[in-house]
Amino acid sequence: MKLSTKTWPALAAAAMLAVGLAACASPSTADDSAAGDSGAKFAVDENTLVFGVVPDSVDTETNYQPLMDYIAAETGKTVEYHESTDYAALIEAAVAGKIDVASFSGFTYVTATNNGAAITPISSIITEEGQEPGYYSQAIVPKGSDITDLAGFAGKKVCFVDPSSTSGYLFPSYNLLNEGIDPKTGVTPVFAGKHDVSVTKTGEGVECEAGFAEDSEVAKSDKVEVIAETMVPGAPIVVSDTLPEELKTQLTEILGEVTVDEIVESGVESADSDAFRSVFFATLPVDDEYYDTIRDICEKTEAEQCQG
Amino acid sequence: MSTLVAPSRRPAEASDARSIAERAPKRGRSPERIAASLTLVAIVAAAIVALADSGISIPSMVESWGNAERFFARVGPISFPEPAQLLYLTALTIGLVLCGTLLAAVISVPVAYLAASNTTPGPGWRAFGRFVTVLTRAIPDVVLAMVFVLMFSLGSLPGILAIGIHSIGMISKLFADAIEQIDEGPRLAIRAAGGSKWQEFTSGILPQVLPSWVATVLHRNDINLRGSVVLGYVGVVGLGMEMSFAFKSLNYSLGLGIALVMFALCIVMEVVSSVVRSAMLGVAPTGRGLGDRLVRRVRRSRSGSSSGLDTPPSSAARPAGTPSSAARPATSLEAALRRPWDALRIRNTVWGWVALAVVVGSVLICNIQWADLITFWAKVPAIAVQFWPPDFGNYDAATMFGAMGQTIGIALAATLLAIVVSVLVGSLAARNVAPNGTVRASMRFLLVVIRGIPEVILAIVLIVITGLGAQAGTLALAFGGIGLAGKLIADSFEEVKSGPERALRATGASRSQVYASATLPQGMRALIGHSFYLLDTNIRAATILGIVGGGGIGYYLLNAGQGSNYQVVTAIVLMILVTVLVVEGLAMWMRRVFR
Numbered sequence: 001m002k003l004s005t006k007t008w009p010a011l012a013a014a015a016m017l018a019v020g021l022a023a024c025a026s027p028s029t030a031d032d033s034a035a036g037d038s039g040a041k042f043a044v045d046e047n048t049l050v051f052g053v054v055p056d057s058v059d060t061e062t063n064y065q066p067l068m069d070y071i072a073a074e075t076g077k078t079v080e081y082h083e084s085t086d087y088a089a090l091i092e093a094a095v096a097g098k099i100d101v102a103s104f105s106g107f108t109y110v111t112a113t114n115n116g117a118a119i120t121p122i123s124s125i126i127t128e129e130g131q132e133p134g135y136y137s138q139a140i141v142p143k144g145s146d147i148t149d150l151a152g153f154a155g156k157k158v159c160f161v162d163p164s165s166t167s168g169y170l171f172p173s174y175n176l177l178n179e180g181i182d183p184k185t186g187v188t189p190v191f192a193g194k195h196d197v198s199v200t201k202t203g204e205g206v207e208c209e210a211g212f213a214e215d216s217e218v219a220k221s222d223k224v225e226v227i228a229e230t231m232v233p234g235a236p237i238v239v240s241d242t243l244p245e246e247l248k249t250q251l252t253e254i255l256g257e258v259t260v261d262e263i264v265e266s267g268v269e270s271a272d273s274d275a276f277r278s279v280f281f282a283t284l285p286v287d288d289e290y291y292d293t294i295r296d297i298c299e300k301t302e303a304e305q306c307q308g
Numbered sequence: 309m310s311t312l313v314a315p316s317r318r319p320a321e322a323s324d325a326r327s328i329a330e331r332a333p334k335r336g337r338s339p340e341r342i343a344a345s346l347t348l349v350a351i352v353a354a355a356i357v358a359l360a361d362s363g364i365s366i367p368s369m370v371e372s373w374g375n376a377e378r379f380f381a382r383v384g385p386i387s388f389p390e391p392a393q394l395l396y397l398t399a400l401t402i403g404l405v406l407c408g409t410l411l412a413a414v415i416s417v418p419v420a421y422l423a424a425s426n427t428t429p430g431p432g433w434r435a436f437g438r439f440v441t442v443l444t445r446a447i448p449d450v451v452l453a454m455v456f457v458l459m460f461s462l463g464s465l466p467g468i469l470a471i472g473i474h475s476i477g478m479i480s481k482l483f484a485d486a487i488e489q490i491d492e493g494p495r496l497a498i499r500a501a502g503g504s505k506w507q508e509f510t511s512g513i514l515p516q517v518l519p520s521w522v523a524t525v526l527h528r529n530d531i532n533l534r535g536s537v538v539l540g541y542v543g544v545v546g547l548g549m550e551m552s553f554a555f556k557s558l559n560y561s562l563g564l565g566i567a568l569v570m571f572a573l574c575i576v577m578e579v580v581s582s583v584v585r586s587a588m589l590g591v592a593p594t595g596r597g598l599g600d601r602l603v604r605r606v607r608r609s610r611s612g613s614s615s616g617l618d619t620p621p622s623s624a625a626r627p628a629g630t631p632s633s634a635a636r637p638a639t640s641l642e643a644a645l646r647r648p649w650d651a652l653r654i655r656n657t658v659w660g661w662v663a664l665a666v667v668v669g670s671v672l673i674c675n676i677q678w679a680d681l682i683t684f685w686a687k688v689p690a691i692a693v694q695f696w697p698p699d700f701g702n703y704d705a706a707t708m709f710g711a712m713g714q715t716i717g718i719a720l721a722a723t724l725l726a727i728v729v730s731v732l733v734g735s736l737a738a739r740n741v742a743p744n745g746t747v748r749a750s751m752r753f754l755l756v757v758i759r760g761i762p763e764v765i766l767a768i769v770l771i772v773i774t775g776l777g778a779q780a781g782t783l784a785l786a787f788g789g790i791g792l793a794g795k796l797i798a799d800s801f802e803e804v805k806s807g808p809e810r811a812l813r814a815t816g817a818s819r820s821q822v823y824a825s826a827t828l829p830q831g832m833r834a835l836i837g838h839s840f841y842l843l844d845t846n847i848r849a850a851t852i853l854g855i856v857g858g859g860g861i862g863y864y865l866l867n868a869g870q871g872s873n874y875q876v877v878t879a880i881v882l883m884i885l886v887t888v889l890v891v892e893g894l895a896m897w898m899r900r901v902f903r
Contacts, residue, residue, distance in 0.1 A: 043775055044368075052776050052857070055867055061702045062867070082776035084857030085866045088555045089771050093857070096375035098775035111558065115382070164556035193457060193543040196872045217872070275702045305557040 040244040043098045050080045052102040054090045056135075056235035061279050064103070066271035070263045071101070074254045075247065087111070087164065087305075094119055100240050101251065106134075106233040107166040110294045111305050121236035121290070122252045123283035133234025133284055136215040137167035139175065140224040142205040150179045150228050152210075158187040159198040159211030164305065167232050168195055172212035174297040175230060183301075199224055233293060236286055256285045344901040347894065348836070355724040358717035362782045364774075372773045379772045383560040386568060389550065396673075397566075398573065401546035403670035404464050405536050408471025409529040410667065412479050413521075419476060420483030427487055427513070437484070445477025446888045448848040449535055450542055451881050454869045457543040459684065459691055464674040467544035471532050479528050486520040487513060526581040533577055534759070537570055538852050542866070547573075555768065564765070571760035578756070584659075691874075698879035701868065708864065712883050714778060715860030718853070719846035721782045726789030726846075727839050733790060734797030740809060741801055741823055752798070759791030767853050781858025785846050793842045800834035801827055833902050840895035847887055 043050040049071065053062050068079040082099075084090050087108045093099050094117040102119070104112075109121060124133035141147045147156070153176060160183075161168020173183040181187060190208050192198035195217040202211035203223030211224075218226060239251050259282040263271040270276070298306030388394055421427050423437030449470050456466035495512030503511070540548020547570050554563035647653060700708050733751055735741045742748035763784045770780035808826040817825070854862020861880055868876035 050775060061871070063703050063707060065707065080777065082857055082859065083863045084776065085863055085870065086556070086857060088558055089768055089776065089857040091558065092379065092768060092772045093776050096372065096379070096772045098375075098771070115558065163553050194870060194872070275704060278702050303557070304559050
């Protein structure tokens with residue numbers, strides 16, 4: 001008896017919590033089984049598409065809401081839009097089948113598939129007419145430096161961004177390895193943490209005698225000069241392989257090669273803004289092979305994140 | 309009954325025909341109290357709406373449980389960094405946190421002196437002191453760290469400054485409170501004897517407030533140690549940064565290994581700080597056997613009445629309120645004039661030197677680039693220009709305010725969930741509520757464990773189960789909040805007056821009746837206070853969870869920081885600042901009204 005008076009508040013509270021949480025459950029959970037008949041699976045339910053985004057390069061702003069409106073209008077589904085700056089979170093979400101459509105860096109795509117995510121790249125976003133998808137990882141030295149090529153980086157203090165950065169570490173490591181320089185022991189690596197810091201420190205020439213950064217940040221500085229650059233494959237828009245075939249086809253059609261003007265013409269008025277036009281001009285189709293460079297880099301640099 | 313009570317109170321109205329309810333003395337109902345109650349109800353309602361909105365769905369979580377299993381299968385065995393590196397990182401983390409906390413403690417002394425009503429030179433100074441307190445508290449340390457990382461870029465200085473400046477808020481407030489609570493006697497005596505202001509402070513105030521100050525600093529240091537995990541995510545060196553690198557490169561086994569080290573570190577520091585505190589606060593100087601004392605300390609620290617870490621700010625050399633050996637008869641005048649080197653004094657001196665060694669070691673390990681502090685000022689104008697004016701960049705205001713709203717929503721929902729569970733867990737962890745020692749100890753232990761798990765890790769695991777978005781963020785924050793609020797609630801419930809409880813028990817009330825009628829009502833004010841504190845903490849933390857895809861403003865803040873869109877950073881920081889200040893204002897109002 002004594003025990004019961006002690007435990008009932010606990011039980012009651014636990015029950016209340018459970019009921020409360022259950023009441024919050026989305027009413028459409030039952031639909032999951034309905035969608036399961038064709039073996040297809042959605043991240044949430046068949047009326048919702050989950051769109052996840054990690055900015056590809058540092059100057060990417062992700063005000064893609066009009067793109068969501070466009071997808072919603074074309075497919076007739078609700079689009080849930082999630083942004084993250086953490087690759088790991090989105091990769092895990094992709095591996096767990098918790099996203100239907102996503103836009104993340106080429107490297108993230110390779111890593112996610114290596115880790116078992118069932119996704120297919122369909123296209124990559126460009127921001128200006130005539131552009132190729134992607135951006136450049138640039139090797140920089142202070143203006144007037146004696147270093148004229150990558151081979152000259154040997155034994156110097158070299159600024160990288162951080163060990164998980166594609167254009168600020170992995171591509172540079174690959175390029176250094178190709179010159180016969182071990183990026184860990186052949187140079188004194190300094191992790192600047194950010195692209196602009198890498199540029200600044202290299203420009204000052206004290207903490208770093210040479211460095212690597214993304215082209216958009218390098219262009220802002222007049223204290224450094226570029227001695228080499230490598231194209232980083234553009235960020236793919238991917239679709240989940242578990243979506244029903246016809247929906248996948250439809251998404252490929254509407255997102256494969258579309259310009260901002262076509263989106264506006266289709267009736268999505270929100271797309272007709274400077275903010276959206278500044279981050280989106282069109283998409284160009286890409287396929288899995290497009291990312292073979294990254295796989296090659298994975299192999300050569302033995303980067304941890306490439307391991308499946 | 310009515311005839312018994314009424315005459316004793318008002319004999320003249322003994323024959324009053326009104327019912328007992330009408331005649332019973334009533335609490336005055338001020339309009340302000342009603343307004344505050346309504347606000348409280350509105351906030352709770354908003355929290356419920358936010359919770360419903362967050363889309364937490366138990367069935368789909370159960371369904372996705374397999375994801376978590378697959379995730380953990382992929383993680384594999386937990387691994388650790390190499391011993392030498394681990395040792396260095398651990399030392400660096402502790403050193404950095406210590407330096408930051410000490411910096412805050414040093415700056416807090418003058419701030420508290422100005423802010424305390426009994427020492428302030430004037431109302432203007434007092435307002436200034438309070439302003440510094442509120443402002444430094446309002447800017448989240450994560451935001452400070454992000455900005456300092458931009459300015460200083462490399463080394464430990466950004467972390468030290470971020471921790472230091474943010475901690476001034478809490479430390480100086482509690483320092484000022486301690487000054488306001490002193491016995492004015494000694495101070496007045498010194499003034500009457502012609503002592504200077506400085507002498508008044510060092511001899512009249514300092515000895516009285518020192519124990520409380522040390523406790524405050526230790527407590528804050530513990531909070532800062534936990535916080536350093538998150539700071540690593542925005543580029544502050546130490547274990548946190550290594551952990552974030554590990555997670556970013558999907559090396560979960562290493563990341564979890566570092567998290568485990570961090571967790572152990574937090575618990576070790578709680579024990580150490582408990583030992584330091586009991587030694588400094590004069591709890592155990594009565595000369596008992598070492599083993600006896602150790603057992604007592606272990607029990608004390610396990611009971612959770614501890615916090616903080618080993619930071620006696622060199623002041624440990626001064627025995628705080630320890631009883632002197634005055635009882636012994638002086639053998640000679642000469643001897644009486646000198647303080648004898650008794651065991652207590654030797655121990656205190658040793659403690660002092662150890663503390664000093666720890667502090668010096670911290671400074672050394674941090675390898676502070678002192679030159680940065682000088683060259684930094686030359687860079688300030690150029691950087692400051694980039695931060696001003698605030699601007700949303702390419703994002704429209706609706707998106708930004710929406711994201712801020714989502715952050716607040718997540719914080720509200722998480723606070724509600726956490727408070728509901730922590731009232732339960734915290735009550736069972738309170739000595740006067742728990743049915744027996746085992747329940748209490750296990751609940752206290754549970755709270756320590758929960759507090760040790762970094763929210764960022766929790767959020768990533770939850771994303772696997774729940775998918776991206778507010779759901780993962782809310783649950784991660786709610787879980788972390790239980791550790792914090794549960795402990796605070798347990799402590800507050802233990803501090804309620806035992807009179808009403810004893811009175812009820814004497815009338816034969818059951819345990820739950822005692823709880824419902826005596827413990828809970830008395831602890832209600834503290835409960836409201838803790839809820840606001842948790843809300844405040846959660847708003848800061850929700851910012852961080854935005855980084856890992858938990859939704860809200862954090863994503864935009866980090867994205868803007870990484871892309872060096874400093875004007876956007878300023879705009880977002882201002883939004884967070886205003887939000888935190890509003891919550892702070894509400895909390896102060898509530899505390900005043902529900903006094």
